[in-house]
Amino acid sequence: MARRRVLLLMKPFDVYPPRPKAKDSSSFLHRTVNAHQILNHLDDRCRVHNEGIKFCQDVLRRKNLDWEPLFRNNISQPIRGVDLVVTVGGDGTLLQASHLIDNSIPVLGVNSDPTQPEEVGQLCDEFDATRSTGYLCAATMRNFEQILEEVLEGKNKPFELARISTKLNDKILPTFALNDILISHPCPATVSRFSFRIKCNDQKGSSLVHCRSSGLRICTAAGSTAAMLSAGGFPMPISSNELQFMVREPISPRAVDVPLMHSVLKSDQYMHISWSGKDGTIYIDGSHAFFPIRHGDTVEISVNAPFLKVHLPYCLPR
Known part of the structure; x- marks a missing residue:
């Protein structure tokens, strides 16, 4: 052998x-x-x-x-x-x-x-x-x-952990996120401007949500106990293949948009984002990988990524 x-x-x-x-x-x-x-x-x-x-x-x-x-x-x-x-x-x-x-x-x-x-x-x-x-x-x-x-x-x-797939202008980025993705202006003190819609297959999806905020964070179940939890999110079962997302520090959201400021992306859904600011960055798992974006770029977020096989601690709830 x-x-x-x-x-x-x-x-x-x-x-x-x-x-x-x-x-x-x-x-x-x-x-x-x-x-x-x-x-x-x-x-x-x-x-x-x-x-x-x-x-x-x-x-x-x-x-x-x-x-x-x-x-x-x-x-x-x-x-x-x-x-x-x-x-x-x-x-x-x-x-x-x-x-x-x-x-x-x-x-x-x-x-x-x-x-x-x-x-x-x-x-x-x-x-x-x-x-x-x-x-x-x-x-x-x-x-x-x-x-x-x-x-x-x-x-x-090994346990199969969900990861995040990101498309930039319809091209899949080479790096899949195991913990989370942050989309924001490169300078944290600058307002991020973007719009997003939650879609499922070919359906129209949710209404278009317009945001002026500190950015947008999306996490996996594995990443739900990291930055997302610190920002007020909730821990997810490690076996979940859903994604949690949160608009960071939104500026005066409309009442109708508030439920979508912090919610869950189901496994059959994806998020379509239009970037309206001059400059922006997609940060994958903190600063481990990042990709610049510009005004007019589109970003698509989903769980359609290869899972990762990880031997997890016995004490970690499944």
Whole structure:
């Protein structure tokens, strides 16, 4: 039997840029009261992540696998020819991998630097001590070898997560969103102008809604606990193949349009958007991928994208 092929996709070691050296370090520390603690915390995060990468590599070496390590900033082409992608970092690394994977290769996320509740509790009055977010990561250093063994033996099955398909002027964009899409002016302080209509097949659809706002956000079920939830949205069952959308900070919407400011796009529906501003940007999964739009462009949003196979944490409600 051929050996399983695994790609180990990693967040880089240098997750924080080099810090400039102050001429007078004592005065620098006086000006920034908690600077010493903060810098030590950042150094510790780098150390923990570095150790996590080495640990994952050691585990893979002990298995009967063909595997290749690759940093996420060194990959831009679609991932092919492997049986499994293991991402080491957090949700950001898994999201970046998802943009290069079709629906044939499963992904196993490893959170290399999970937040420590005790640490956050001790330091919350000093600075933000949260670490890596790993909502979609099934493993940490504590259980990676066990989870990997279950995956290889077929005992841990991947879950199929819905993604978002985006058309710009009737052309499908090459990147599918796993979490969410934000359509807005590149400058967050500038008003976004657009109109949209919800359609189903060849039916006329909803009335045309005209918006002046801070933009439009659309999320999947997987992304409903991220930015959408922070903005006042609601969490969706991870198995849902519907999309949630919200007009961000609308300016004086008509009463008849209010129900469509925040609603759900069914699996057989799509959203047709006309951009009326001078400049705009389609942001896919935060800043991971983005595409410029101009006045007169049209954007179509739907769930008609290949699903993504992800090994999810056992604790995540299905």
